[in-house]
Amino acid sequence: MASPLVVESLPASLDATADPPTLFDGTTRLYTSYVCPFAQRVWITRNFKGLQEKIKLVPLDLGNRPAWYKEKVYPENKVPALEHNGKIIGESLDLIKYLDTNFEGPSLYPEDHAKREFGEELLKYTDTFIKTMYVSLKGDPFQETAPVLDYLENALHMFDDGPFFLGQFSLVDIAYVPFIERFQIVLNELFKCDITAERPKLSAWIEEINKINAYAQTKIDPKEIVDIFKKKFM
Numbered sequence: 001m002a003s004p005l006v007v008e009s010l011p012a013s014l015d016a017t018a019d020p021p022t023l024f025d026g027t028t029r030l031y032t033s034y035v036c037p038f039a040q041r042v043w044i045t046r047n048f049k050g051l052q053e054k055i056k057l058v059p060l061d062l063g064n065r066p067a068w069y070k071e072k073v074y075p076e077n078k079v080p081a082l083e084h085n086g087k088i089i090g091e092s093l094d095l096i097k098y099l100d101t102n103f104e105g106p107s108l109y110p111e112d113h114a115k116r117e118f119g120e121e122l123l124k125y126t127d128t129f130i131k132t133m134y135v136s137l138k139g140d141p142f143q144e145t146a147p148v149l150d151y152l153e154n155a156l157h158m159f160d161d162g163p164f165f166l167g168q169f170s171l172v173d174i175a176y177v178p179f180i181e182r183f184q185i186v187l188n189e190l191f192k193c194d195i196t197a198e199r200p201k202l203s204a205w206i207e208e209i210n211k212i213n214a215y216a217q218t219k220i221d222p223k224e225i226v227d228i229f230k231k232k233f234m
């Protein structure tokens with residue numbers, strides 16, 4: 001299942017020396033960072049729904065972010081944040097739902113009640129998954145990541161009408177993929193730990209999601225991912 005290919009020329013990240021955009025002028029803006037997995041969720045959603053013209057990317061350099069972002073845009077000083085209809089909305093899981101509900105483009109959440117219920121359970125589980133994976137870097141990743149990875153492997157058996165968590169590609173896949181992308185690279189590179197070993201469904205999921213242009217366009221260089229993890233978490 002391929003989303004339409006829109007090749008976007010990406011703007012440069014704004015640092016502390018950059019002037020702010022003309023805020024609250026009616027432009028819808030996604031404040032993001034090209035290396036932030038939480039922001040990547042919203043970027044993927046925007047792309048999949050074909051909103052490249054409707055939602056302008058404003059990438060920030062998180063290591064040297066502009067003071068005006070905290071002062072005038074988002075006091076939390078985090079990404080992602082969406083400027084829309086004169087207000088600022090934050091938190092990546094809230095934002096992917098907001099984009100799906102409030103903008104045109106293909107729906108990313110099924111109507112089916114059982115799928116919606118399971119989808120909510122999986123979205124709630126993202127916190128446990130992310131925390132466990134990060135903590136494992138300080139311990140034994142082989143043992144510590146097994147339960148949460150097995151949970152995802154089992155979840156992928158729930159619906160058989162497609163290779164994704166709810167069968168068809170949805171917000172649930174978008175919520176997980178930035179983190180699975182990073183941990184697959186980092187655990188393999190630093191610990192020789194293959195997260196897909198004996199997890200055929202997860203392996204197939206990764207293969208299929210990489211065919212989705214909306215996601216593929218948001219991926220960063222694996223070497224950069226490893227460098228970031230070494231600096232921040234090791």
